[in-house]
């Protein structure tokens with residue numbers, strides 16, 4: 243192994259070294275790290291690009307950070323009209339990073355927008371060929387696992403990578419072979435992160451060759467988050483000196499079989515973490531034990547329910563569906579799972595359907611309903627699915643607190659006022675910036691409730707909401723399915 247170390251733009255309490263159990267290299271703690279502390283902080287990405295639908299509503303330089311802090315009128319690049327920026331500062335930054343090289347290429351495509359992975363590979367190729375990476379960054383990148391042998395066994399994946407690499411070579415017009423570009427593409431597939439907002443919504447892909455050294459465990463001790471273009475890895479469990487850092491590459495709230503398939507398809511390994519070693523004996527899989535199979539068809543009934551619920555969830559997430567239609571579909575999906583009498587509210591896809599339903603309710607200004615589902619999620623679901631310090635729990639806690647405050651103040655006193663959703667969401671975003679989130683904890687949320695004179699059982703005359711709190715308190719959340 244070449245001597246790998248963190249580039250100067252990274253602050254970290256880790257060191258890379260070979261990891262056990264065929265994991266390749268990994269990162270190990272150089273000192274004890276407390277819950278909530280930074281494991282790693284990278285100031286800039288090796289490459290980061292927005293997903294195509296986000297090009298229109300998110301700044302391609304700060305990735306929405308400035309939009310969270312106040313109203314920003316995004317302006318399209320006058321050259322290519324593909325990317326948008328908050329202002330000249332953001333534009334100049336991206337121009338220097340690599341847009342000066344890619345802008346003429348985008349222009350030549352005459353309105354056709356390359357998919358996100360092609361845009362990312364193009365950026366890496368252009369930057370590498372113009373000497374914009376230092377030797378240390380390139381050495382780290384070249385050391386990363388790419389599983390070329392496995393990719394070559396998969397005809398579809400191989401063809402996709404070759405096709406993208408050929409196009410990138412043609413557009414970039416650089417003295418690099420298609421094979422070398424294909425290696426960049428393969429490394430990107432295995433090593434990129436989902437770039438997310440502070441609300442953990444995916445907006446693009448992000449690659450950092452030092453952070454990419456972190457291996458996966460479904461029983462992880464750290465999580466990744468973003469503040470604009472900065473990447474943070476925070477401890478969600480106490481980490482001892484010399485202990486390996488683990489994050490989760492996938493949604494670990496899904497059953498064992500789903501996790502195993504996702505990890506082997508995209509990352510080519512079998513997870514041997516403590517959670518996977520338990521096989522079916524975990525909260526995600528144990529639910530069938532209490533289900534009495536009366537006939538051979540019973541298991542099929544559960545599978546049918548799951549399929550129908552997933553279909554409705556997919557339909558609801560299609561970009562052109564209006565929020566009221568989505569709410570109907572998502573409620574039907576919840577009812578299908580609830581009607582099996584065997585599906586705990588913590589088992590996927592129940593939890594994800596509810597997450598989506600909360601977003602649809604907010605988009606449709608149906609805040610009482612959003613509140614009820616947010617309360618069930620915070621009190622009954624997150625406590626099972628996530629460790630107490632997990633940032634997702636903090637995002638959900640803030641959403642709940644803000645909804646409670648909103649419902650108790652504005653909603654009650656001005657029932658006829660049209661709700662200005664933009665303002666409302668902006669307010670959310672402002673509060674939910676990543677640094678604040680991870681520094682926060684549940685006591686803070688509770689203090690906010692109390693500080694606002696809010697006892698959830700004493701909320702104003704919102705019968706539905708008060709009733710829901712009562713039901714949750716009595717452990718009756720299942721009836722909200």
Ligand SMILES: C[S@@+](CC[C@H](N)C(=O)[O-])C[C@H]1O[C@@H](n2cnc3c(N)ncnc32)[C@H](O)[C@@H]1O
Nearest residue numbers: 265266267386387433454455456457458509511
């Ligand atoms: C993002 S890279 C992590 C860094 C990698 N270990 C390396 O040396 O380049 C992902 C790859 O690491 C390996 N890996 C990560 N977590 C693993 C685990 N829990 N068990 C086995 N291999 C793992 C797999 O080869 C996977 O495709």
